[in-house]
Amino acid sequence: xxTDDHVYLTLAEGDxxxxxxxxxxxxxxxxxxxxxxTVPPDVDGADLSLYCQLLGDDALIxxxxxxxxxxxxxxxxxxxALANLGLDLLGQARLLLSRAGQADGTGRTEDDFAYWRAExxxxxxxxxxxxxxxxxxxxxxxxxxATARRALYQRLAAASPDPVLAAVAARGVKELAYHxxxxxxxxxxxxxGTAYSAARMQAxxxxxxxxxxxxxxxxxxELRLGLDPAELREPVLAELAAVLAEAELTVxxxxxxxxxxxxxxxxxxxxxxxxxxxAELQSVAREHPGATW
Amino acid sequence: MVAxxxxxxxxxxxxxxxxxRFEAVVxxxxxxxxxxxxxxxxxxxxxxxxxxHAHSEIIGMxxxxxxxxxxPSLRRKAILLAKAQDEAGHxxxxxxxxxxxxxxxxxxxxxxxxGRQKYSSIFNYPTLNFxxxxxxxxxxxxxxxxxxxxxxxxSYGPYARAMVRICKEESFxxxxxxxxxxxxxxxxxGQRRMVQDAVDRWWWPSLMMFxxxxxxxxxxxxxxxWRIKRHTNDELRQRFVDMTVPQAEHLGITLPxxxxxxxxxxxxWDFGExxxxxxxxxxxxxxxxxxxxxxxxxxxxxEGAWVREAAAAYAKKREESHV
Numbered sequence: 178x179x180t181d182d183h184v185y186l187t188l189a190e191g192d193x194x195x196x197x198x199x200x201x202x203x204x205x206x207x208x209x210x211x212x213x214x215t216v217p218p219d220v221d222g223a224d225l226s227l228y229c230q231l232l233g234d235d236a237l238i239x240x241x242x243x244x245x246x247x248x249x250x251x252x253x254x255x256x257x258a259l260a261n262l263g264l265d266l267l268g269q270a271r272l273l274l275s276r277a278g279q280a281d282g283t284g285r286t287e288d289d290f291a292y293w294r295a296e297x298x299x300x301x302x303x304x305x306x307x308x309x310x311x312x313x314x315x316x317x318x319x320x321x322x323a324t325a326r327r328a329l330y331q332r333l334a335a336a337s338p339d340p341v342l343a344a345v346a347a348r349g350v351k352e353l354a355y356h357x358x359x360x361x362x363x364x365x366x367x368x369x370g371t372a373y374s375a376a377r378m379q380a381x382x383x384x385x386x387x388x389x390x391x392x393x394x395x396x397x398x399e400l401r402l403g404l405d406p407a408e409l410r411e412p413v414l415a416e417l418a419a420v421l422a423e424a425e426l427t428v429x430x431x432x433x434x435x436x437x438x439x440x441x442x443x444x445x446x447x448x449x450x451x452x453x454x455x456a457e458l459q460s461v462a463r464e465h466p467g468a469t470w
Numbered sequence: 471m472v473a474x475x476x477x478x479x480x481x482x483x484x485x486x487x488x489x490x491r492f493e494a495v496v497x498x499x500x501x502x503x504x505x506x507x508x509x510x511x512x513x514x515x516x517x518x519x520x521x522x523h524a525h526s527e528i529i530g531m532x533x534x535x536x537x538x539x540x541x542p543s544l545r546r547k548a549i550l551l552a553k554a555q556d557e558a559g560h561x562x563x564x565x566x567x568x569x570x571x572x573x574x575x576x577x578x579x580x581x582x583x584x585g586r587q588k589y590s591s592i593f594n595y596p597t598l599n600f601x602x603x604x605x606x607x608x609x610x611x612x613x614x615x616x617x618x619x620x621x622x623x624x625s626y627g628p629y630a631r632a633m634v635r636i637c638k639e640e641s642f643x644x645x646x647x648x649x650x651x652x653x654x655x656x657x658x659x660g661q662r663r664m665v666q667d668a669v670d671r672w673w674w675p676s677l678m679m680f681x682x683x684x685x686x687x688x689x690x691x692x693x694x695x696w697r698i699k700r701h702t703n704d705e706l707r708q709r710f711v712d713m714t715v716p717q718a719e720h721l722g723i724t725l726p727x728x729x730x731x732x733x734x735x736x737x738x739w740d741f742g743e744x745x746x747x748x749x750x751x752x753x754x755x756x757x758x759x760x761x762x763x764x765x766x767x768x769x770x771x772x773e774g775a776w777v778r779e780a781a782a783a784y785a786k787k788r789e790e791s792h793v
Contacts, residue, residue, distance in 0.1 A: 237544075244547075247535045247554050248766060251774020253528070253562050253575075260555035267548050274544075288543050312777050369787065370780025377776070461600050462542040468658050470543040470650075 212341055214279050220338045220402070226281035227300070227398040229342065230290065231443055232329075233273030234301035237291060238451070239322060240266035241458055242309055251312055258359060262319070265352040272345045280339070292462035296452055297445040300396075303434065304388035306442070306451040313367055313374070313381035320360035321385055324416050325392045327353035328409045338402055361420045368424025375426070382421070383429045390433035396443040496697050501627035504570040512696055515689070516626050517571050518587070519698065524564035525582045525589035527557045529763050533597040534606060542600060549646055550603060556639045563636065567628040583768040590614075591749065592679050594757030595671070601654055601664035602672070607647015609669075609676040609714070615640050616710045617680065620700035648717070655722050662722075669718070670726045677741075678749045680707040711739050 216222050243263035250256040271287045278285035304322060309315050330353055333346035367378035393410040421428050440446040462470075488507040495502055502508055531554050538554065541547035565575040581587040592610055597603070618640065621633040654661040681687055681703040693699035701709075711730075718725050729742035751757065 241539060244538045244551060247538055247551070248531050249770045249773070251770070251777035253558055253565070255774075255777075256531075256558035257555055257562070260551055260558065264548060264551055264555065267544060267551065271544050271548070291544055292542070312774070366784040367777070367780050370782075370784040371776070373776055374780030374783075457539050461537075461540045465542065465658060465660055468542070468661055469656075470546050470653065 212344060214276075214341055216280050217339060222280045222282055224398040224401050225339055225342070226277040226283075227396070228402055228404065229273045229277035229280060231300045231396060231399070233270045233277060233290070234299050235305050235322070235326070236266040236273065237270035238299070238301045238454065239305040239318075240264075240270060241454060242305065242307075242315070245309055246315065262356050262359065265349075265356070269345065269349050269352070272348075273342075276339075276341050276345065279341075288462070292459045296447060296455055299447065299451065299455070300443055300445065301447075301451075302388065302391040302442045303448050304385060304391060304442075306448060306454060307385075307388070308450050310381065310384065311377060312363075313377040314384055315381075316360050316363045316367065317378065317381035317385045319356060320364050320420065321389050321392070321417065323353050323356035323360050324420075325389070325409060325413045327357050328413050328416075329406065332409070333404070338404075364420055364426070365424040368421070368426040378424065379426050382426060383431065386429035387431050387434040391441050391443070394441070394443070496625045499623070499625075499697070501630060502625050503627045511692075512698075513571055515693060515696070515698060516629065517568055517573055519693075520564055520568040520571070520629055521573070521578045521581070521587050522589060524561050524568060524578065525587060526593065527561040527564060529582075529589045529593045529767060531557045532763055532766055533593055533595070533759075534603055536597045537600055537603050540600070541603075546603075546650070553607075553643050553646070556643070560636050560639070563632040567632045570628045579771060583764060583771055585755070585764065588753070589763075590679060591752045591757060592675050593763060594752050594759045595675050596758050598671070599664045599668060601651065601661070601668040604647045604650035604654065604665070605668040605672045607643050607645075608651055608717070609672050610679070611640050611644040611647060612714065613676045613679040613710055615644060616706050616713075621698075623697075623700065625697035648721075651721055651723075665721070666723050669723050673726050674744050674748075677707055677710070677744045678746075680704075680710065682746065682749070708738055711741050715739050 216225060240263045243259050243266065246259045247256065247263075250259055270291070274287040274290040277290060278287070304318060307318070327350060330346040330350040334343055334350050337343035337346060364378060364382075367374040369375070393406050393413075395405050395407060399406060418428055434441075437446050462468075484507070489509070492502065492506070492508055492512075495506070502512075534550060535554055538547065538550055541550050565578060568578060569575065578587065582589065592613075597606070615637060618633055619637050622630055622637055624630040624633065651665055654665050684690060684702045684704045687703050690699060690702055694702070715725065715730065727742045729740065731740050733740045752760070755761075
């Protein structure tokens with residue numbers, strides 16, 4: 178019987194200061210460990226920080242939406258897959274927001290950004306903050322986001338003004354390739370499944386399509402860094418069109434969702450969906466200011 | 471116990487030698503595999519137990535999932551999400567192990583959402599503060615480990631092999647839970663209060679996870695004869711208390727049992743009697759969250775039906791186009 182007890186008995190033994198390591202082990206170790214985090218001399222730290230926030234907030238907010246699927250997915254395999262996508266995006270958000278705090282010299286942590294900023298300080302595109310809708314809506318959103326973000330990471334991995342960002346993108350591009358493949362496979366299955374699923378998939382695409390444009394609309398900091406997302410528009414649209422053709426779905430024709438006084442998510446002007454999302458995400462942290470978790 | 475085993479395996483119409491071979495394999499601590507002959511009652515017991523275990527993994531995602539969107543740091547959020555993902559994975563392996571016995575996952579899911587099969591009653595308690603996440607890891611996963619580690623040596627091969635992997639991950643979850651509690655206990659007054667509050671609520675339900683006292687556990691004897699179960703409920707419960715008390719002291723929390731004291735004579739901790747009438751109420755469906763848990767599972771299953779139908783229709787079309 179003693180052999181059965183081994184796992185449990187060692188729980189409170191040993192080096193208690195090392196206990197924190199048990200929270201790692203599946204890829205949560207400090208991702209920037211060993212990377213030279215000096216901001217290159219020709220890069221503006223404030224611009225780099227802002228750019229990391231744009232990308233980091235996209236990843237964080239979409240991760241939060243994916244997390245909401247937990248225990249609600251249509252099948253157990255999808256529970257595992259959606260959690261996996263959420264973990265990838267959460268991991269990217271943590272790297273990017275950590276970098277944002279280093280780049281602008283404020284030393285803000287990933288949690289300072291996630292838990293202690295106000296809604297208007299979040300820089301994510303409006304696409305990622307919308308409520309999940311049904312499975313087709315969530316898949317349509319994921320398809321658009323993953324296709325565009327993979328293209329962006331590919332470019333960054335090859336030519337980033339910041340080596341840390343390049344490293345983050347190089348890891349992210351592999352993850353996003355799977356996200357894109359997963360979303361495309363479901364788009365095709367639903368589009369070419371039953372008449373009912375095809376109608377829902379088309380409705381999902383129609384609903385998210387007007388938000389696609391924002392992913393290609395540059396914030397001024399992106400332009401100053403020489404990273405204009407407009408360059409990604411044509412290749413991304415071509416990839417999306419190919420998936421929709423295979424799914425026997427129609428490329429939506431609706432134009433972009435209007436901005437407000439020229440501003441949208443990148444400038445901190447969001448939809449009504451973001452406030453409640455942040456209230457929930459930040460509630461426990463804000464109940465215990467100064468606490469360590 | 472040998473007598474019980476012999477009586478139950480002597481089924482009419484079984485070709486000579488099969489029952490003897492089954493008994494010999496079990497007695498020799500070897501594994502019964504899916505294609506081997508096995509007594510109908512052994513098969514039924516395993517299906518019931520593995521299905522219940524799979525259902526527990528899936529329903530068990532809900533109480534912790536309640537804190538996923540609110541986890542107070544991104545690191546804790548990632549840890550919790552990875553844990554929920556592991557649990558979905560455990561559910562998958564276990565349903566697959568049950569399928570080797572001739573049932574299918576859809577049928578078992580139907581039995582779960584119609585209330586014809588059970589899951590661990592512990593998940594019918596609510597998670598009311600973030601420290602519950604840590605306490606579930608420490609106590610609930612800890613109790614599950616006490617129950618499950620012996621199952622790695624269970625006589626049915628697919629179940630035993632699934633349990634080896636599951637136990638490794640459960641032990642990882644338990645350590646993460648304990649590490650969270652250590653962090654909170656080193657934190658603010660408010661954080662320490664959360665931990666004590668969570669321990670006060672989860673201690674007795676955790677003790678009840680080992681099932682009713684041996685005198686009232688009708689299935690134990692047969693399951694032990696079949697080498698499905700290795701220790702009685704009371705043995706495992708005592709073991710759990712003995713391992714947990716020093717860990718509680720190390721954490722600096724108080725276990726909510728005034729009768730808890732070291733018994734020098736028998737080298738174990740004496741502890742109070744859990745409220746068995748509460749356990750019976752929870753088992754019978756009157757627990758704080760029974761309805762909520764099943765409703766959520768049923769809603770996910772029903773709302774996902776069109777997606778599963780679409781996937782099946784698509785697969786069928788592909789198959790036909792390849793013929």
